[in-house]
Amino acid sequence: MPDSGEVRSIGLYMSRKVAYLDERWGWPALPDTIPQFMSVLQPMEFKNVNPKQQFSVFPFAAVAKDRVEDENRYKVGADFFWRPSTNLQLSGTVNPDFGNVESDDVVINLSATETFFPEKRLFFLEGQEVFSASPRADTRGNGVGNAGAPYTMVNTRRIGGKPLELPDISGLSIPDRELDQPVDLYGALKVTGQRGSLRYGFLGAFEEDVKLDGTFAGQNINLQRPGSDYGVARIMYEDSEGGAYRAFGMLSTAVLHPDKDAIVHGFDGHYLTPDGKFKVDAQAFTSDISGVDRGYGGFIDFDYTIRQGVSQRLGIEYFDRNVDINDLGFLQRNDSFRIRSSHVRTTSGLGWARLNQFDIRGFVQKNNDGLFTGGGLFITNKLTFNDTSSVFATASLFPEAYDDLNSFGNGTYRTEQRAEFVIRYS
Incomplete structure (x- = not known):
């Protein structure tokens, strides 16, 4: 408060x-x-x-049995929360154990673009909204159309994720099981608060060293590599004088490792009219990664509510070849210029049916070589009857395009036009 x-x-x-x-x-x-x-x-x-000052400590102990390695693992740690005033909270975790976190859905992805998995660890979920610099970072939604993957500079699933990729060393072989294991954390600290019109947040996390079992020149070895250190800093100014909402913020992230440092800075702005009908959100960012030229990118989104239940959205985005925020964020691809739009209509009280949701959206996209690398038109409708049963239908059209990603570095190839149609009753 x-x-x-x-x-x-x-x-x-x-x-x-x-x-x-x-x-x-x-x-x-x-x-x-x-x-x-x-x-x-x-x-x-x-x-x-x-409200009074609050302080809580939650110690824990955990025992795990690794049946593959035939060994027991023991862990003792604690989570703590301190709210010294109504507008400041500090939280931390020491030697955390996330073994009780809900599993991710099983997704088979054979494409070159990454699948996004949302954060489910409570420590990183609490107070996460201050690090969300754009509505594009929010994967939740009530519509029936496919909003696509998020664009976010802070994807805390990177923290304690896979180890940093190993360099190519002749004769070294590490099983995929070792390379895909999550990295344990020494601890993490988070500070969130507000002072007048300023909101701020800081997040730091520190990974333990990574131990990998493998072979080198036919001999069994145990390879040890340092983990990464993560840092996030966020500050935002908000003003609602006259009923309109205006905000401007800065977000910086850092991932530090002896083999690679990745620094990203972003600036975002937001505006909402007093009646809530017209909204603008924009973000621009730059990345500075060891061994890679500085990259730039950004987007702007316009959202207009024509009347209750009817809205129109327009988004424009550009990313150069070098921009990369994926060491701590999430961006499915760079090297692109895209325009996307959507029109949503929701009608209720039909008498014979409870609700009808209609969504039409599309996008066109080029890379920096001027090649048309993607486009699509998507029409979705969901009709919900009075007995809560529903009919869902969607039609998709993908025109001819050039695919510059899914050859995995083996050049660009042409894709044919295709269409899809799905209908289901539930």
Whole structure:
């Protein structure tokens, strides 16, 4: 909470999910089809609300059995949280164990672009919103159309992920099982807070050394490599004078390793009109990686709500050949100029049906050589009947294009036009 005097003003919203009706009941009535939320919450005032300083420590111990290596592993650590004031929180973890985290879905990906997996570790999830510099970083959504992969400078799944790729050494062989194992952490520290119109956040994490079993020239070896150190710094200025929302922020990330350093700086801006109908979000960033020329990229998105349930979006993005934020962020590809647009219509109260959601979107894309590297038109409709059953249909059209990624470094090739159609009832 921000600092306040004797009287504290808050906005209140309550909702309940009624599962058997597949409905959400809320007060005030704020459906997903209107462009406002925070500004139209029910205002309330309370006196003599004085939150106290909070401090918590959660120690833990864990034992794991590795049946492949036939060894036991023991771990003792602790998580701690300290809130010295209403607008500042510090949290940390020492020798963390994430063995109780939900598993990822099984995805078979044979393409050259990476699959995004969302963060599920509670330590990194809490307070993560301050490090989100654009709506493109949020993978959640209520629409029926495919929004695609996120664009984000901070993807905490990189922390404690795979070890840094080994250099090519003749005679050295490391099994894939070793190269895919997650890296343990010594610890991590996070600070989030707000001071007036300024919001800020800092995150640091430190990996343990990586031990890899393999062979070299036919002899069994145990290779030890240092882990990476991660750092994130975020500051943002927000202003809502006159009812309009304006914000400007800076986000910097660093991944430090004896073999490779990766530094990324980004700047973002945001604007929302008082009625919530028109919104602009933009971000530009630059990357500086050891052995690679500095890279640049960015995007701007426009979102206009025509009326309740009808919205139009337009996005423009450009990334040069050298920009790379994937040491700590997520970006499916660079070397591209893309324009994308979507039109969404949601209609409720049809009488014979509860809800109809219609989505049409598309994109065109070129690389920096001027080759048309992708495009698509996607039409999706979901009709939900009064008994909560639904019919979902989607049609996709992909025109002829040049594929400069999926040959895995073996040149560019031409792809034919193709179409897809899916319909299902549930």
